[in-house]
Amino acid sequence: MVQLDEFGDPRDFIRRQQHRFFRRGVYDSRDMAGQISAEAVLAGATEVCVAIDSEWVIIEADVDWLEACTEDAFSYLAPFPPGGGTDTTREILAVTFSLGVVTATTRGIRVIKGNSAGPVTEIPKNGRVFAFRMAFE
Numbered sequence: 849m850v851q852l853d854e855f856g857d858p859r860d861f862i863r864r865q866q867h868r869f870f871r872r873g874v875y876d877s878r879d880m881a882g883q884i885s886a887e888a889v890l891a892g893a894t895e896v897c898v899a900i901d902s903e904w905v906i907i908e909a910d911v912d913w914l915e916a917c918t919e920d921a922f923s924y925l926a927p928f929p930p931g932g933g934t935d936t937t938r939e940i941l942a943v944t945f946s947l948g949v950v951t952a953t954t955r956g957i958r959v960i961k962g963n964s965a966g967p968v969t970e971i972p973k974n975g976r977v978f979a980f981r982m983a984f985e
């Protein structure tokens with residue numbers, strides 16, 4: 849896990865350093881969706897679906913791309929071995945910039961941020977569902 853202790857709270861660091869994480873230099877929900885869905889592909893998913901409605905972005909994959917680092921991925925820039933030696937997870941970006949974050953695996957539905965599971969109403973048969981409620985750019 850990449851500890852950002854020298855930088856303070858990871859979310860504060862990410863807010864201050866948005867240019868390091870987004871192609872346009874600032875928070876962008878579609879860019880974030882692309883980065884997170886790419887994690888699923890790198891982890892071996894053969895089916896990945898990204899759906900965007902007026903409030904939520906929902907990413908579904910046939911593998912649980914966070915299986916090895918579930919807890920850390922929501923709190924830190926956790927190592928992401930399928931992406932290479934220096935790659936890190938991007939779910940902390942959603943926790944930092946979104947109004948709500950929810951995930952679901954075969955183990956159940958978990959609200960990470962906010963008070964609603966939003967569009968995630970069913971436990972997937974396999975893989976992972978990850979959704980975030982957009983904060984409008």
